[in-house]
Amino acid sequence: MTQEDTAASRSGGHLSERSDLSSVVVASAEIELGVDDANSLKEAADTIDDAKEEEFDVIKLPESTHTLLFTAPIKSPAFRFSFTIAALSILCLLLALSNNIILRGGGEIPANVGMAVKVAQYASIFIALLMEEEIPTGLYLLRRISKRYFKSKFPELCYHKFVASCILRICVGYLFLVNVLFILMRAREVLDIFFDFIALQFLQQLDDIAFNLARMGVFSKSLRAETTNKYFRTEFKKEVDKAEKSRRISLFLIYVSRKQSRGDYQCKSITVIIKDEVWEESVVQVPGKDIEKMVLIYPYFNGHYNQDGSSHDGRPVYVEQNKFDGTEFSTKVPAQIKYCKSIRAWVFTHEYIQKSKSTRDDSACPWLLRSEETDVFDIEEVQGPWQIWAGVIGRTDVDIVCNQCSVNADCNLNGVCKNDGKCECYNDEEGVTFIGPHCEVRLKDDCRTIYGELYNDTWSVIPTPWDDKGLWQSYDRPVYRYQGGNPLINDTDVVVLVYSGDRWFGVRQRQGERLFSEEGQEFLKAAATNYHAFWDRALQNGTVVVSDATTKDTPVGVDFYRIGERGDQFGPYGALYPLQLNNQTGRGVFRCTASRPFVYADALPFPNITGSGRRISHTEELFDTYLWLGDPN
Numbered sequence: 001m002t003q004e005d006t007a008a009s010r011s012g013g014h015l016s017e018r019s020d021l022s023s024v025v026v027a028s029a030e031i032e033l034g035v036d037d038a039n040s041l042k043e044a045a046d047t048i049d050d051a052k053e054e055e056f057d058v059i060k061l062p063e064s065t066h067t068l069l070f071t072a073p074i075k076s077p078a079f080r081f082s083f084t085i086a087a088l089s090i091l092c093l094l095l096a097l098s099n100n101i102i103l104r105g106g107g108e109i110p111a112n113v114g115m116a117v118k119v120a121q122y123a124s125i126f127i128a129l130l131m132e133e134e135i136p137t138g139l140y141l142l143r144r145i146s147k148r149y150f151k152s153k154f155p156e157l158c159y160h161k162f163v164a165s166c167i168l169r170i171c172v173g174y175l176f177l178v179n180v181l182f183i184l185m186r187a188r189e190v191l192d193i194f195f196d197f198i199a200l201q202f203l204q205q206l207d208d209i210a211f212n213l214a215r216m217g218v219f220s221k222s223l224r225a226e227t228t229n230k231y232f233r234t235e236f237k238k239e240v241d242k243a244e245k246s247r248r249i250s251l252f253l254i255y256v257s258r259k260q261s262r263g264d265y266q267c268k269s270i271t272v273i274i275k276d277e278v279w280e281e282s283v284v285q286v287p288g289k290d291i292e293k294m295v296l297i298y299p300y301f302n303g304h305y306n307q308d309g310s311s312h313d314g315r316p317v318y319v320e321q322n323k324f325d326g327t328e329f330s331t332k333v334p335a336q337i338k339y340c341k342s343i344r345a346w347v348f349t350h351e352y353i354q355k356s357k358s359t360r361d362d363s364a365c366p367w368l369l370r371s372e373e374t375d376v377f378d379i380e381e382v383q384g385p386w387q388i389w390a391g392v393i394g395r396t397d398v399d400i401v402c403n404q405c406s407v408n409a410d411c412n413l414n415g416v417c418k419n420d421g422k423c424e425c426y427n428d429e430e431g432v433t434f435i436g437p438h439c440e441v442r443l444k445d446d447c448r449t450i451y452g453e454l455y456n457d458t459w460s461v462i463p464t465p466w467d468d469k470g471l472w473q474s475y476d477r478p479v480y481r482y483q484g485g486n487p488l489i490n491d492t493d494v495v496v497l498v499y500s501g502d503r504w505f506g507v508r509q510r511q512g513e514r515l516f517s518e519e520g521q522e523f524l525k526a527a528a529t530n531y532h533a534f535w536d537r538a539l540q541n542g543t544v545v546v547s548d549a550t551t552k553d554t555p556v557g558v559d560f561y562r563i564g565e566r567g568d569q570f571g572p573y574g575a576l577y578p579l580q581l582n583n584q585t586g587r588g589v590f591r592c593t594a595s596r597p598f599v600y601a602d603a604l605p606f607p608n609i610t611g612s613g614r615r616i617s618h619t620e621e622l623f624d625t626y627l628w629l630g631d632p633n
Contacts, residue, residue, distance in 0.1 A: 061232050062137055065207040065214075066169055070161035071231045078226035081210070081219070086168055089206040093175040096200065100182040109185050111266040111378035112314060120190040124197065128180045131201050134173030138166040154231070176204045266316055266378050267402035268421075269306045269326075271437055272337065274298040274348075274369070275397050276502055276549045278572045279390040283354050291357055295572050298369075298388070298396075299501030299549075300534040301335050301348070303475055304403065304437065315339035315346075315377055323475050324529040325467065326403075326437070331530045337379065340365030344373040346382055348398075355389055369398060403437035414439035425469075433469060436476040441553045443471075443478055447592040450480065450556055453581055457485035459497060459555075459590070466525050474531060475499045480555065497545075497555050500533035504555050506545025507538055539573065546573050560589045 061067055065082035072078035113121075147159045183196045214223040275298075282296035304326040305318035320334035321327055328334075335350040347367035355361045355368075372384040379400055388396045404421035405411055411423035414434040418424050425439035426432070435441040449460045459480040462472035472479040477499035482489060489495055494509040494516070509515065515524045533539070539546075547558045561576035580587040 063208070063211055063215075063227070063232055065211045066165050067231070068211075068226060069165040069168070070157060071229070072226050076226070077220065077222055078214075081214070081223060082207075085207050085210045086172075089172060089203055090175065092203045092206075093172065093179060093200070096179050096203065097175065097182065100179060100186065109265045110188055111376070111381075113188060113377070114375070116190050117187055117193075120193050121184045121187060124180070124184055124193050127197060128177065131197070132173055132176055132204070134169040134176070134204065138169030138173065142166045172204060172207075176200055266307070267380060267404055269304060269403040269437070270318060270379065271303065271401045271403055272305055272348075273302050273399040273401075274501075277388055277390060277394070277396050280572055281391060283357055284352055285354060286352050294534070294537070295539060296353065296534065297501070297539070297572065299503070300532065301350075302501040305335075305337055312338040313341035315379075318379070322529055323531055323533075324473055327529075329530055329532075331526070332532050332535055339377075339379075340367070340370075343367075343370065344375065346371040346374070346379055348386075369396070371398075401438075405438065411439045414442070427469060433471075435469065435471070435473060435478070435553075441476055443553065444592065447554050447556060448478075449483075449593055450554065450590040451593065452486065452590055453587075454579070454589075455486045457489075458483040462496070464525075464528070466529075472528055474528075475501055477504075477553065479528075495544075498531070498538075500538060502549045502551070504547040504550070504558060504560070505533070505538055505543040506560070507542045508544055509542065545579065546576070554592075555590045556592055557588045558590075559585060559587070 065085045068078050068082035069086070072082065142163065145153075145162070150157070150159050150162060179200050180197070183193060183200075187193045211227055213219065215227040217224040277298045279296040279298070281293045283291060284294050285291045301320065303323050304321040306321055306326075307316045308319045310317045315338065318337040320329070320336070322329045322332070333350070333352060335348060337346060337348050339346050342364040345367075347365060348369035349365075349367050353368060354366065367389070369386045369388050371382045371386050374382055376382060380402055382400065385395045386398045388394045405417035405423050406421070408415070408417050411417055411425065412434075414429070414432075415423040415425035423437060423439050425434035425436070427434075428445070431445040433443045433445075435443060443461070449458055451458055460483050461478045462481045463470050464472050467473065479499075480497040482495040484491070492513055494513060496507050496509070497504050498507055499505075514520050515527070543563060545560050545562055547555065547560045550558045552558055560579045561573075562579055563573060564575035564577055566574035578585075579589050
């Protein structure tokens, strides 16, 4: 009698003893409990016996080229064949994984997906577990077959090769599941999920396909003999617990879906740049006030927009931030960018600005700008021009850039990308201070004070104790204050050059010196941190000088114009008179201290707009209008 038969006899003895014990228990129950209760107990005993029988269900050795790795000699064609198939399968699965991670956008998870895709994702978990057999098979063989039992069964085989084969199975299985996980996390379409599953299943089953072909004699007679030998007639018990794996994958996918719904995979903060578009008669309805028409220069609303934690039609809502440091307004109602399912577009909107005084706008989602029709969840993926309302529908470009970083290069190498995804810009690095969400604005020490060409008048950045850079900023640009040198400016007034979305404005505050006194600091801080060129009516109330549209970091090298007459005859900025020497286009007005020496106005002929005289006409009227921010007292 072999050791196997002895073990079987012992197992049979144990089963017989348990069966007799069950009979004794049932018989005793019939005497003590009665027939009905005894029948119930008997059914329970039968269930136990059925479970014991299922425990000893057996299967044959897996018919796979992975099995040939330990049943065939190393130098045999069968071993080389099975090794090639295993290597090919792993290589293809690794290529699929690299495609998912690298070639498809760095393994980024979509901002969100539709309900059909979500249902397909969860259904695919169970499909994947039905398709995946390598991990449970490899673990089962390792658990059930000890080295001693293996040697008693197959003394001529190497146990270490058997272990290596099982580990290979497990590795292939996990490669399959990792690919599945990436497919599910990054899925955007239902059919993409199922097509990718079919491809992965083919790669995972290369060993089974190759084994069956070898058994059919497709490759050689020796391979056919190896695939039909005695090893494949040996029986083993098989236990597969897929429930736990299903729970784990489902929990992970629920975690990912939850983060998608919250917008965690979308950019938390964006910079919006609207091109130089103007609606000259925008309709503004502030609660408690009459409807009025205002000149809406869309770049006024350029700047930072942050998620506020709310959502609209399954997408996050982005809310306009203040123009000083990109945090929330405290006294202004911000604009919003959100998605509207009714028109299948992302829209720019403000609750106080409407298309007309009447109620003829029957849109379910009032908008001032809207993207082309799209179903994308991530606003950065919006493509094509936007439609803009300027009394009629027009078209314009809207640039949207994520303010978050992942590496220092995202900070233009002018700062350090921190763990929270924000750039920490260098301050006074080799004579340069960097500003902006990506440290893209450069303020050189030489340009902290700039000089006007006409009068050699000086303008300097405004230091503030309530900013980490110590600068008064607006739309990610420094604000310059007039220091002196211009005979046309009253010394008791304050004139500043402030960037307002895409142009520099020269704004005058009458008797504004009080704002910079110690008593006026709190008022100045509130005015600076809540400045908005539209709602503060900067163009109408106080702007006397305006530049060309520009993205330059400072006013240097930018052409400026004095604002003259206003009315229906003129453009939205009024009549514009060049301030450049000799009215030269591209000459600019200001220079840095390190620039070439300025040229006095008296040194060269300086014709007016009529061609005679030595100065621009109406220069004396340059500072006749004011921006009244209020009385700090």
